[in-house]
Amino acid sequence: MTFWKEAGLTYNRYAAIAARATRRALKEDKRILAERREQMDIRAAKWEDGKQGEYKDIKTAEASA
Amino acid sequence: MSALRAATRSVLRSRPTAVFGLRGSVRGYAEVPSDKIRLSFTLPHQALYKDVDVVQVNLPATTGELGVLAAHVPTVEELKAGVVDIVEESGATKQYFISGGFAVVQPGSLLSINAVEAYPIEDFSADLVRSQLAEAQKNSTSGSEIDQVEAKIELEVLEALSAVAK
Numbered sequence: 001m002t003f004w005k006e007a008g009l010t011y012n013r014y015a016a017i018a019a020r021a022t023r024r025a026l027k028e029d030k031r032i033l034a035e036r037r038e039q040m041d042i043r044a045a046k047w048e049d050g051k052q053g054e055y056k057d058i059k060t061a062e063a064s065a
Numbered sequence: 066m067s068a069l070r071a072a073t074r075s076v077l078r079s080r081p082t083a084v085f086g087l088r089g090s091v092r093g094y095a096e097v098p099s100d101k102i103r104l105s106f107t108l109p110h111q112a113l114y115k116d117v118d119v120v121q122v123n124l125p126a127t128t129g130e131l132g133v134l135a136a137h138v139p140t141v142e143e144l145k146a147g148v149v150d151i152v153e154e155s156g157a158t159k160q161y162f163i164s165g166g167f168a169v170v171q172p173g174s175l176l177s178i179n180a181v182e183a184y185p186i187e188d189f190s191a192d193l194v195r196s197q198l199a200e201a202q203k204n205s206t207s208g209s210e211i212d213q214v215e216a217k218i219e220l221e222v223l224e225a226l227s228a229v230a231k
Binding site for chain 2: 003004007008009014015016019020021024026027028037
């Protein structure tokens with residue numbers, strides 16, 4: 001068993017971390033284009049009593065949940 | 066009547082003949098030539114090679130370095146971070162550093178490489194590799210368990226990269 005599997009990481013997470021490490025080692029111009037692929041914007045809204053709450057970005061939404 | 070026929074025939078002949086585009090790769094063989102492999106090397110965001118006949122491909126499999134030639138036994142290999150060498154028909158060798166992925170050899174000399182990230186070695190900066198390496202080494206011994214594991218993964222990639230980045 002690989003060390004990351006034992007620690008509870010999935011292959012997807014492993015592949016993403018390895019990809020992130022290679023992107024960060026690129027030269028300036030290529031790196032800027034590549035790092036756009038990592039950006040992810042997710043917004044979430046909490047529902048209560050059938051009513052949708054305010055949209056917040058995922059970090060603050062999880063913190064307040 | 067025959068003049069008309071001659072006229073149409075000359076019109077057809079004077080039409081510019083189709084250029085069979087020999088732009089790098091020739092598609093349209095039913096089977097792969099017996100001394101080549103048909104390579105498709107793709108990333109999620111880009112296809113580096115799509116059904117291109119090449120001579121040899123060297124792969125960094127987790128089980129060791131693997132050289133694929135024509136008529137290779139079918140196999141599925143997990144790839145680790147490392148360099149993929151492709152010897153093209155023209156004799157030129159292209160090298161790409163991949164972050165990881167899979168390679169599948171199918172019967173009939175068909176090779177598919179799927180990687181998450183792949184760049185020519187010249188695109189990497191040795192200085193950045195060194196600084197990231199120092200950072201990852203520091204993180205691999207301190208912090209939460211998950212942070213340490215993530216740093217270990219980065220270390221594997223960066224160590225492979227430091228061996229080739231100039």
